[in-house]
Amino acid sequence: MGFIRRLNDIPREEYFAPGHAFCAGCGITSIIRMVLKAYEGPKIIVNATGCMEVASTLYPRTAWKVPWIHSAFENAAATAAGIEAAFKILNRKYGYNKKVHVIAFGGDGGTFDIGIQALSGALERGHNFTYICYDNEAYMNTGIQRSGATPMGAATTTSPAGRVIPGKPQGKKDLVFIAAFHKIPYVATLNPAFMQDMYNKLVKASQIEGPKFLHYYTPCPTGWRFDTSHSIKIARLAVQ
Numbered sequence: 001m002g003f004i005r006r007l008n009d010i011p012r013e014e015y016f017a018p019g020h021a022f023c024a025g026c027g028i029t030s031i032i033r034m035v036l037k038a039y040e041g042p043k044i045i046v047n048a049t050g051c052m053e054v055a056s057t058l059y060p061r062t063a064w065k066v067p068w069i070h071s072a073f074e075n076a077a078a079t080a081a082g083i084e085a086a087f088k089i090l091n092r093k094y095g096y097n098k099k100v101h102v103i104a105f106g107g108d109g110g111t112f113d114i115g116i117q118a119l120s121g122a123l124e125r126g127h128n129f130t131y132i133c134y135d136n137e138a139y140m141n142t143g144i145q146r147s148g149a150t151p152m153g154a155a156t157t158t159s160p161a162g163r164v165i166p167g168k169p170q171g172k173k174d175l176v177f178i179a180a181f182h183k184i185p186y187v188a189t190l191n192p193a194f195m196q197d198m199y200n201k202l203v204k205a206s207q208i209e210g211p212k213f214l215h216y217y218t219p220c221p222t223g224w225r226f227d228t229s230h231s232i233k234i235a236r237l238a239v240q
Contacts, residue, residue, distance in 0.1 A: 001040070003200050010199055011037045020063040021055040025228030027192040027218030027235065028052050028134050034195070035103060035132065036066060038202035043101040044069070044083055048076035048115060050107035051141040052134060071104075074114040077122040080104040080129045101206060102129040108149035109139040112173050123182040123211045130205055130212040133175065136220035144223045148173040156223075179213035190216040193236035 001011055015036035022029050028051060036043070045068045047053045053070055056063045071079040080102050090096035106115050111133040119131060138156050139145040146156040152171045155161035159168035180187045186208045190198040198216075205212045219234045221227070226234060 003203050004196060007196055010034070010195075013037070015065045016056075017063045017065060019061065021058055022051075023055075023220075023222050023228070025221040025231040026051070026055075027136075027216075027231055028055075030192045030195070031132065031134055031190065031198075031216045031218070032056070032105075034199050034202055038199055039101045039103060039130075039206045041099060041101065043067070043103060046071055046076050046080045046083065046102070046104040048104070048106035048110040049073040049141075050110050051136070052105055052107065054141055073110050075118050076104040076106045076110065076115060077129075077131055078118040080131070081118075081122040081125065081127040084127045084129050102127075104129060104131045106131070106133055107139075107141070108133060108135040108137060109142075109145075109147045111135075112148035112175050116175075116178075119213075120178075120182065123179060123184050123213065126184075127211055128209055130214065132214045132216055134216045134218055136218050136223060137172075138220070138223050140220050140223045149175070176213075176215050179215075182211075182213075184213060185210040186212040188212075188214050190214055191235050191239055192216075192218055193232050193239070 004010060016032050043066055045066060047070050049072060084102045087100055135149050137149045139147050144157050146159040146168050149172055150156060150168050153167040155167045159165060161167035176187060176189060186205055188201045190201060205214060219231050221231060
């Protein structure tokens, strides 16, 4: 379908089923649904350990209606690179030239910290895939521990704000600029409060050859301790 001018233009067909276990007010489902709509044609999803993986694939069920693979915490980018390379071999040996989108998802812990080595390598080598970091600024799945994405002063279970420790003492790692300095074709920031902008950026990414890095900023009601009805409001305030 391509780019849209109105939210009503977003395709109606869903590739992500209900019945998952995401928290109320979580913005991760929004990026999943929009990615699966914006990337037309065959696609393979690589999912690092984290909130997205745990909540969408509670054994023996899955909410994904497309091919999906779970990687370890640290190697989603490496797994995606391997899949992309495998399709190149299929094309070279057997003439399989059908375009298949390879899309990797990782949280801020699995991207800013644990998986940054694999991500940097895949970007530098020029693999044709999209890496999407959903950033809720802490290791929310394992108990709200601080990550390299947690901003200075934020209170987490490993950086509590009080008399002894004033929250996290370090600042947030600027991963968007780190990705951009790899000289890759496309880097963009996404926010659930600006759905049309997000969808069109996803469409653009789907049309570009080479590595793409997308940073999706999504507030977490559970970790940030706000009412679930305020998720979009807080996401909007974060960038205004």
